[in-house]
Amino acid sequence: MFDLIGKVALVTGASQGIGEAIAKGLAKQGALVVCAARTEAKLQSVVAAIQADGGKADHVVMDLASSDSVRAAVAAVVERHGAIHILVNNAGITRDKLLIQMKEEDFSVVIDTNLKGAWTAIQASTKPMMKQRWGRIINIASVVGQMGNAGQSNYVAAKAGLIGLTKSVARELASRNVTANAIAPGYIETEMTSGLSDEVKAEFNKTIPLGRMGTPGDIAAAVVFLASDEAAYVTGQVLSVNGGMLMP
Numbered sequence: 001m002f003d004l005i006g007k008v009a010l011v012t013g014a015s016q017g018i019g020e021a022i023a024k025g026l027a028k029q030g031a032l033v034v035c036a037a038r039t040e041a042k043l044q045s046v047v048a049a050i051q052a053d054g055g056k057a058d059h060v061v062m063d064l065a066s067s068d069s070v071r072a073a074v075a076a077v078v079e080r081h082g083a084i085h086i087l088v089n090n091a092g093i094t095r096d097k098l099l100i101q102m103k104e105e106d107f108s109v110v111i112d113t114n115l116k117g118a119w120t121a122i123q124a125s126t127k128p129m130m131k132q133r134w135g136r137i138i139n140i141a142s143v144v145g146q147m148g149n150a151g152q153s154n155y156v157a158a159k160a161g162l163i164g165l166t167k168s169v170a171r172e173l174a175s176r177n178v179t180a181n182a183i184a185p186g187y188i189e190t191e192m193t194s195g196l197s198d199e200v201k202a203e204f205n206k207t208i209p210l211g212r213m214g215t216p217g218d219i220a221a222a223v224v225f226l227a228s229d230e231a232a233y234v235t236g237q238v239l240s241v242n243g244g245m246l247m248p
């Protein structure tokens, strides 16, 4: 089950947190995983950990805020490894502020990174995926993209946009055997949420039927499924991995 031997994957934001777990999860199933982000030293250490575990990995430095950088990263994957089968748009940033205090720059940088960066990576990967008649596009959205969140109008707009983008891409590429799905994580223990106090976390946990925050591994498991042949008939979907906090 979930055999990914022979598949080449590009995972954005793979230098830490959820992206690192996704990269390790895909590599464990046999995929050659190219880890992308801005900080090379962290990417190198993730690649070394995967290789030490017997997996295949490589890295590419990429800044999602620059379309040229994203296109160059996808081109590098294809050039070095001959294909791109799996694209995981995981990298994301927050610039949280109440609407009334949010600067235009806070809105633009989050949209450019979280939404436009993903669109560019998808567009750049589409041709090779269509040509090889096999592809998996997996976009990491968020539960707040499904329900809204005060103080995150920029982030939520980007994540809701990512869900719409996923559905359009799924319709466009289905005839070429390329699927596109989104995962909507709930609150996951990573650096992004490390600033929350124990009190706030305890309050969150009360709203989660499974009674805990998620782990990066919870998301990686969902990615492995969507990337696999076993998920061949799943496209245009939003898989909620949120401990039950939202049942859309």
Ligand SMILES: NC(=O)c1ccc[n+]([C@@H]2O[C@H](COP(=O)([O-])OP(=O)(O)OC[C@H]3O[C@@H](n4cnc5c(N)ncnc54)[C@H](OP(=O)(O)O)[C@@H]3O)[C@@H](O)[C@H]2O)c1
Pocket: 012, 013, 014, 015, 016, 017, 018, 019, 036, 037, 038, 039, 040, 042, 062, 063, 064, 065, 090, 091, 092, 093, 113, 140, 141, 142, 143, 184, 185, 186, 187, 188, 189, 190, 191, 192, 193
């Ligand atoms: N944690 C949660 O509770 C949660 C919940 C729902 C959804 N998510 C989503 O899950 C994804 C991963 O979250 P996380 O918690 O693992 O975040 P994280 O720990 O903050 O990691 C973010 C990753 O994205 C990379 N990144 C940031 N800006 C980038 C840019 N401009 N270009 C390329 N890479 C960039 C970072 O590496 P560099 O800084 O080195 O570039 C890092 O690898 C995000 O899309 C997030 O919105 C998280």
